[in-house]
Amino acid sequence: MQPRNMSMSGVVDLAALKAAGEAKVKAEQARAQRQEAGADTTAPPLVIEVTEATFESDVLQRSNEVPVVISFWADQAEQSKQLNTVLERLAGEYRGRFVLATAEVYANQMLFQQFGVQGVPAVFAVLAGQAMPLFQGAAPEDQVADVLDQLIEVAEQRFGIVGAEVDAGAPAEAQAPPPPRPATPQELALSAAHEALDAGDLGGAIQAYKNVLADEPANVEAKLGLAQAQLLHRVQDLDPRAVREAAANAPGDVAAQLAAADLDLVGGQVEDAFGRLVDTVRQAAGEERDTARLRLLELFDVIGPDDPRVAAARTALARVLF
Known part of the structure; x- marks a missing residue:
């Protein structure tokens, strides 16, 4: 089975936004703390066997500094062991x-369930x-290297x-990471x-x-943050109930549909929000039509351009407009 396409965006998750913005700062702080404690003279291992007990320290905390790839495997699943061999070699390269x-699935049933693993081998990232x-x-x-x-x-x-x-081939004491660099003005902003x-x-x-966008108009993170x-x-x-009642009672009321679409998106009903606004663009005319179109484009920014739901909605919008 070939690796399926990764989806790195598409969830209205403010915690994810915060994490994305602060990850670099956390990484620098962690390195600085290790240096101050004299614990940064050796590099951490590139391959680890994670357990439920060590998941927070070995995976969650480290994922603020480096991408962590989790490979779920089982001893009786030969393919999973072979894939681990490939991943271990690539980790060195x-x-x-x-x-x-x-993570061996039978020894880590809680992780297996939390990640929603359907079978092994299964590979996730944090x-x-x-x-x-x-x-x-x-x-x-x-193909594995392409995904990485x-x-x-x-x-x-x-x-x-x-x-x-x-x-990877040098002694551990020679593998210390470089000292932290100062944050740029854009990062601080x-x-x-x-x-x-x-x-x-x-x-x-x-x-x-x-x-931030005034100085760096193409900054994707700032665009996402502003949209959210x-x-x-x-x-x-x-008032969610009042907004939804108004939208249901007045399908042609553009302002009511815009408000309902916002609530849909915040509630995780992405397709509903997009569909509602595409329909609004179809029914409206003049300035109201353009207002609905621009709001839909703003919601695209919230989700991210790579999400397949955005691509589908863009296609639907194009059909309505042209």
Whole structure:
């Protein structure tokens, strides 16, 4: 079975946004703390056997510093052991750009269930504490490497996580990661924006994200943060029951449909939100039609351009417009 495409976005998850923005800061803080404690003279192993007892320290905490790949395997499943051999070899070749954590399913039933594993081999990734599926089943080494390349790219671009490169063949004491670098002004501004969002200061967060985008218009993280902050700002004072009743009673009321779509998205009903606004664009005219179209584009930014639900909704919108 070939690895299925990874989906690194698509969930309206404010915890994920916060984690993505703060992961780089956490990584630098962790390295600095280890240096101060004199514990940074050796590099951590690139391959570990994880258990339920060590999952938090070996996987969740480390995922703030480096992508962690989890391979679920079983002794009687020969394919899973063969895949582990491939992943272990790649972990050495990638020299610290990801860490491999193997988990034997029968010894870790809780992890097996929490990750929703259907069978082995099954491979997941954890970035900044957020778990995501990579692929299930055996696969050729070159395809596995392609998936790992995607993971590493996403880790750096969306989460700011870059594993410290080590020399897998050198003695452990020679593999210390480089000293932490100072945060850039853009990183500090993003961190301030995330902190404002986390504190519930939505107005401050919106302005902070706009400040970042004024200097760096293509910053994907700031665009996502701004879209989510604006969404939360719009829905914070809404009465969900009243909004949904108004939308149901007045299908042609664009403002009512916009408010209901916002609530749909915040509630995780992504397809419903997109479908509602596509229908609104279809029925509306003039400025109201353009207002509904622009709101739909804003919600696309909340979910992320790579999500298949966004692609499907874009196609539906194009059919309506053209």
